[in-house]
Amino acid sequence: MAKKDKSSNKDRPSSGTSMTLGIDLGGTKILAGVVDEHGHILGTAKRKTRPERGVDAVIERIASTALDAVADAGLTMDLIDAVGIGAPGVADYNTGVIEFAPNLANWVNVPLGPRLQSLLETPTFVENDVNAGTFGSVTAGVAKGYRSVVGIAPGTGIGGGLVLDGVLWRGARNAAAEFGHMVVLIDGPVCGCGRRGCIEALASRTAIERDIVGELRGGRRSLAADYVDSEGRVTSGALAELLKEKDALVTEVVSRAARHLGIFTASLVNAIDPECVVFGGGLIEACGSFMMPIIRQATYHYLIRPVEPENLPILEAILGDNSVLVGAAMLANASLKAG
Amino acid sequence: MAKKDKSSNKDRPSSGTSMTLGIDLGGTKILAGVVDEHGHILGTAKRKTRPERGVDAVIERIASTALDAVADAGLTMDLIDAVGIGAPGVADYNTGVIEFAPNLANWVNVPLGPRLQSLLETPTFVENDVNAGTFGSVTAGVAKGYRSVVGIAPGTGIGGGLVLDGVLWRGARNAAAEFGHMVVLIDGPVCGCGRRGCIEALASRTAIERDIVGELRGGRRSLAADYVDSEGRVTSGALAELLKEKDALVTEVVSRAARHLGIFTASLVNAIDPECVVFGGGLIEACGSFMMPIIRQATYHYLIRPVEPENLPILEAILGDNSVLVGAAMLANASLKAG
Numbered sequence: 001m002a003k004k005d006k007s008s009n010k011d012r013p014s015s016g017t018s019m020t021l022g023i024d025l026g027g028t029k030i031l032a033g034v035v036d037e038h039g040h041i042l043g044t045a046k047r048k049t050r051p052e053r054g055v056d057a058v059i060e061r062i063a064s065t066a067l068d069a070v071a072d073a074g075l076t077m078d079l080i081d082a083v084g085i086g087a088p089g090v091a092d093y094n095t096g097v098i099e100f101a102p103n104l105a106n107w108v109n110v111p112l113g114p115r116l117q118s119l120l121e122t123p124t125f126v127e128n129d130v131n132a133g134t135f136g137s138v139t140a141g142v143a144k145g146y147r148s149v150v151g152i153a154p155g156t157g158i159g160g161g162l163v164l165d166g167v168l169w170r171g172a173r174n175a176a177a178e179f180g181h182m183v184v185l186i187d188g189p190v191c192g193c194g195r196r197g198c199i200e201a202l203a204s205r206t207a208i209e210r211d212i213v214g215e216l217r218g219g220r221r222s223l224a225a226d227y228v229d230s231e232g233r234v235t236s237g238a239l240a241e242l243l244k245e246k247d248a249l250v251t252e253v254v255s256r257a258a259r260h261l262g263i264f265t266a267s268l269v270n271a272i273d274p275e276c277v278v279f280g281g282g283l284i285e286a287c288g289s290f291m292m293p294i295i296r297q298a299t300y301h302y303l304i305r306p307v308e309p310e311n312l313p314i315l316e317a318i319l320g321d322n323s324v325l326v327g328a329a330m331l332a333n334a335s336l337k338a339g
Numbered sequence: 340m341a342k343k344d345k346s347s348n349k350d351r352p353s354s355g356t357s358m359t360l361g362i363d364l365g366g367t368k369i370l371a372g373v374v375d376e377h378g379h380i381l382g383t384a385k386r387k388t389r390p391e392r393g394v395d396a397v398i399e400r401i402a403s404t405a406l407d408a409v410a411d412a413g414l415t416m417d418l419i420d421a422v423g424i425g426a427p428g429v430a431d432y433n434t435g436v437i438e439f440a441p442n443l444a445n446w447v448n449v450p451l452g453p454r455l456q457s458l459l460e461t462p463t464f465v466e467n468d469v470n471a472g473t474f475g476s477v478t479a480g481v482a483k484g485y486r487s488v489v490g491i492a493p494g495t496g497i498g499g500g501l502v503l504d505g506v507l508w509r510g511a512r513n514a515a516a517e518f519g520h521m522v523v524l525i526d527g528p529v530c531g532c533g534r535r536g537c538i539e540a541l542a543s544r545t546a547i548e549r550d551i552v553g554e555l556r557g558g559r560r561s562l563a564a565d566y567v568d569s570e571g572r573v574t575s576g577a578l579a580e581l582l583k584e585k586d587a588l589v590t591e592v593v594s595r596a597a598r599h600l601g602i603f604t605a606s607l608v609n610a611i612d613p614e615c616v617v618f619g620g621g622l623i624e625a626c627g628s629f630m631m632p633i634i635r636q637a638t639y640h641y642l643i644r645p646v647e648p649e650n651l652p653i654l655e656a657i658l659g660d661n662s663v664l665v666g667a668a669m670l671a672n673a674s675l676k677a678g
């Protein structure tokens with residue numbers, strides 16, 4: 001992507017600190033933050049995404065949120081070296097195009113990077129959100145100091161991110177780390193992708209929801225009945241509540257999903273042998289205290305080369321809401337340097 | 340590993356061509372070959388392994404085979420820059436120790452590298468055999484020119500190798516690419532590792548054998564009955580014969596294994612996004628013409644990001660018997676250069 005030359009900038013602080021703007025574009029909200037080169041957040045802003053209003057409106061909302069974050073940091077846009085944006089779905093890092101994003105009212109081939117770059121007059125780098133979040137964990141989060149990290153983010157779907165030797169691994173076609181569509185139960189339940197037995201069809205919030213609603217329809221009694229909305233949806237927050245209430249059905253279904261996530265995690269570790277694994281995503285943010293012990297137990301049991309847990313930590317992301325924006329900012333910074 | 344200084348060698352050909360010795364240590368035979376830096380074989384030798392005679396005897400047989408290969412090339416050992424050896428099982432590249440090799444009469448913690456280095460007075464590098472074979476395919480075989488390659492080797496078990504950006508990926512603990520123990524059918528058939536549902540328990544020669552013998556015992560009629568030995572074993576060669584005879588049972592069982600291998604391959608591609616996939620191993624060497632079309636069809640169907648087959652070739656290793664020795668030699672050469 002063409003880069004704007006900012007080397008002549010005379011207002012630049014003499015410290016020489018590089019500052020980038022990170023944006024987390026989600027299906028419901030946009031988060032933006034100014035991030036220094038150590039991953040510290042200097043200012044933030046937030047807006048609803050409102051994808052139903054169309055591509056142009058969303059891109060304008062992103063730009064406004066970005067400018068708000070810069071103002072919140074007490075800065076001006078000309079002090080920002082680069083913009084990084086993490087988006088849900090398939091992002092082409094090289095062109096800045098969002099090829100496909102079902103969570104953004106089905107964006108197809110949207111040139112998000114070039115359009116934001118033109119609006120903000122600053123080099124802009126686009127990345128898949130879980131890739132960005134994993135890189136955020138490695139550079140400024142719970143996995144700081146680890147060089148090779150598998151990131152797994154169970155939520156509505158199951159996203160993935162892969163950092164190898166300190167570098168985000170994008171694969172040969174920017175298609176790496178699609179962990180959600182690795183098959184763990186051949187000919188198992190149907191997945192949103194149309195195939196069967198993907199881990200996403202077994203352990204995402206959507207899969208848990210399907211299993212709970214199925215049991216309720218079959219006549220099983222559970223407090224969950226009060227939490228299912230008219231479209232058969234159960235939020236991650238509701239699942240956390242129901243686990244706290246020790247509802248038998250929800251405990252059973254979520255435990256099974258967590259065990260499946262653990263077996264799946266072991267498979268990934270058997271293939272890649274990372275230094276650590278980081279879990280993020282809405283389901284883990286809400287239900288991590290219940291799910292993580294089960295995930296860890298199944299993972300260690302299914303490793304072909306046994307390892308002491310301290311030599312393969314399975315961590316919960318701590319950046320929480322900010323992991324994607326921090327990671328997107330750090331990636332933009334790294335891209336600028338590699339530039 | 341300490342390296343012998345050969346820089347003072349006066350007999351060295353003036354061409355400056357680097358020559359390494361590659362060794363394929365298998366459960367039944369030892370292959371050795373002198374390999375130039377382009378991966379061409381200049382001379383070879385072969386012996387039976389006879390692991391039942393014990394560690395010392397096997398190491399002596401390896402050294403003798405190595406010297407025979409050097410003589411076959413019309414050379415002497417002092418012209419060999421390094422030795423690379425591919426061994427079945429868990430090899431620690433850094434120490435040269437074979438941690439565990441069930442196919443070598445259960446070797447445990449055998450310092451193969453240091454002992455060969457001392458016998459041959461030449462820097463020696465030890466590697467897992469499928470790692471070596473995959474590197475051989477990338478540097479001098481069917482995958483030459485590709486930078487990121489997934490290698491899958493179904494035979495008695497299912498081995499794996501992973502080359503990323505032109506470098507063998509060994510992982511954080513030299514434990515990467517244990518593809519055989521990735522779970523594709525949670526709670527499925529028991530695996531040799533003691534867990535359930537690993538791809539090795541579904542699509543190795545051993546799994547195929549188990550399914551065929553099970554059906555025969557259940558009364559199913561098949562030509563396979565004539566090929567099962569007293570211990571219930573069916574060789575890959577026998578399977579190839581039975582496929583040629585269009586035996587219904589064998590066709591059914593091998594087809595299913597091939598489909599499972601394809602679904603599994605797609606999962607690996609969804610995670611790693613390599614430039615190509617290379618299949619080797621005894622089962623594919625014998626039955627590849629039947630299995631590869633089924634493997635390819637299932638793989639392309641299960642990719643989350645569809646790709647034209649020419650943009651993700653799924654290849655059959657062509658080095659055959661020599662892939663491990665060539666790869667081991669090329670790895671030794673690369674290790675020597677990396678210092």
